[in-house]
Amino acid sequence: MYLQTTIIAIVMVATFALASWKLKSPEISMVITAIVGALVGGFGFPSRLLVEGMFTYFDVGLIFLTASIFINIYSETGAMNALVRWIVKQFYDKKWLMLILLGILMIIPGALTGAGSVSIFVVGGLVSSVMNYMGFSKKRIAAFIYLFAMLAAVAPPINLWAMLMAAQANMPYVGFGVVLMVPIIIIASFTILYTGLSKTPERKTKTEILEELPQPPAGMNWFKILVPFGVLLVLILLMQYAAFYIPVLGLPLTFMICAFISIGMDKERWKVKKWYNVMVKTVDQVFPLLGTVISVGVLVNIMTATGVKGLLAITFITLPMAFIYITALIFAPFAQGSLSYGSAIILGTPIIFLFNSMGLNVTVTAAALSFLFPLGDCLPPSRIVGRLTVETVGYEGSYMSFLKAIAIPWLFMGAIGLLMLLFPNQLRFLVVY
Template identity: 40%
Template sequence: MYFHAGLILFVIAVSFGVAKALKLSVELSMLVAALAAAIVHSGGAIPVRHLVEGSFTYLDVCLIFITATFFMNLIKESGGVAFLVRGIVKAFHKSRVLCLFFLTLLLLIPGALTGSGATTVLTVGTLVGTVLTYMGISEKRVAAIIFVCAAMSAAAPPVNLWAMMAAAGSNMPYVGFFIPLLVLSLAGSLFAMFFLGGKGKKVELDEALKELPEPPAKMNWIRVGMPFVVLIFLIMAGRIWPHSIPTLGLPFMFVVASIFAIILSPKKLEILRIASDTINTLIPLVGIMIVVGILIQIMALSGARGLISLAVVTLPMWVLFAALWLILPVSEGLLQYAVAPLLGVPLILLFNMKGMDAIIALSAMAVMWPVGDILPPTAVVGRATVMELKFKGHYYRDFLKTSLIPMGFILLIATLFLIFSNELSFLVGG
């Protein structure tokens, strides 16, 4: 049994490595690894049923991706994002602290709603980066700020995909994560913003406004804010009136909010084009979710997943506390979201068995993982940041090096949350 499971892990590792060496994408490399493992396990046959079942494992998560990103793209196309950025600059250009604070909150919104840091970079990254540049912040610090805040936006509630996937794999309801995730992501993003951008000058208002796109004349706070109000109301209604409101689901909530965004838009939106662009943008992300489901299904079928779980749960706790801050980001850089069910599930079961608060522990890990989105070979959010901002410096020597201290701070506080999970259990809420 152990030999067979070990053989499957070896096949997966070798197949993935060969596929990457042949310049295949991460998604295709993982699919090749899953197919090779399935064939070896089945003695030459392809277990089609398990491949199909695995591809539907995270269907609900993919629907959240698509509907949430479509909603944010509608807000952006209607001029809402530009209106918000210009409004923050106009209102707080005389106060550097307040301007940086509200820009941080704005950076957290897209990823918090979609679960994707890349969405934050693509929707508000360039606009916020322009403002930061006119506040006297260097190019490499601007890029580092945008990345760290984008990573923390992906970790922020209500949609944290790592926590959702690990919770689903361990039969744990995704409830009670809001406050722990909010505290960690907000602390990390604010530290990055003020550590890297605290010193400088006030916004050069006229120059900044010239660079920022002009929203439609009829755009106002009601038009841009009402879709978010509707979304928040739908999310909170089920908790306020749990026995009176049917379970709507996040995808349906985002669809309703999108309808309000379309109705309230001051200009006619090209809905089909926006929807098409949304799907095209999300193909790699949805693709990797499908492939992750297939890979996890095959690993569970062959016993490889159980072998990894056994290896994890037999490690001494002090080893985990000392190493997870490094293991989790690096594994995210290698496999992206696949690490949540692969490593997250056995870790949660272990922590729960040891009497730790599983929600706080998973929240801490779910904030460590997105930090690795700057690391190769995937570096999804890191690459999106340098491309969107047209960063001219060296990726490792300038961009990654500048991001290290904020990343280290995030990993430190997340590790402390992990160690003192029981003492912090008062943070667990709805």
């Protein structure tokens, strides 16, 4: 049985490598790998397993989609443009405070959707333009936007890597707020220092920047800017601290409520076609990532049926701990580059089981791994966030030079994640329920 499962695993790895090389699509490659694995495992064409796998992470995909709809509708109202203009007006002459606020602006969309790519879609262009006006080089801008997009994806309330690992390990997705935010603050501070201390040529004046930034619509004010996020915060807090006194809403419905409130804040609230087009555009925008979540579910379902998932888990559990620590900063990012969110399940879940059997804090462990996996979003074959960053910034050098440009803050983020993985029990005081 062990030999048979090993053969299936080898065939699936070879299939995935060949499909990724030829098709350049991790999602299609994962589905093809799943079908080949089922055929080799004696399941025939696995129609039922494929359909079941497509719905494995339906709830995660629904959260991702509804959160993206909310943030795109909010942006369409002009509130985001107004916020950026206000930041420039008030803080353009205060470089450090300006960088802090731009970093926070980058984090918000990704934190609410679980995808750093959404942060780049929504505010990446504006942040890049402002930093360009401030005189920063393309390399520093690329490093800033990429790292903050990664931090946005890791930030609570939606950390997809931690959510997927928690779901697979049958552990509740609670207690991640502080244990994620403290490292994020440390990494963000380092990235801001790394960016701000670089030499900058003569920059444009505040007046020139304001003339080139998009104008917010007439009537936009602080009430309209803050109400949607205020309602979101209140609903999330009520679900957490008053769960027995309110109906079960769930995050997808919460995001849709806030999306409708954002529409209500717009003067063109009755133009149904406008908001329909925003939602269609959002679906097109997030479809690749939804496809990733669906294909990950298909692959994991087939791996479970064939025993390959169990084989990987047993193999990881029997590895020397030193090997896991030494190779974590290599295997985790490259697994993300190949398997996207599937890396959290295929590699992350066995590590959680292993650490749990040793009495180590699994919440800190899952948080640590969620800092290591997203580093691979700039690595082949997928390079999802890396490609978006290059396109948004207008980086003209080679992709390898882009990787060199982000190397220092990239390694710092990896080092923080590795330290958390090494000392989970010492950091368990950060787990606040």
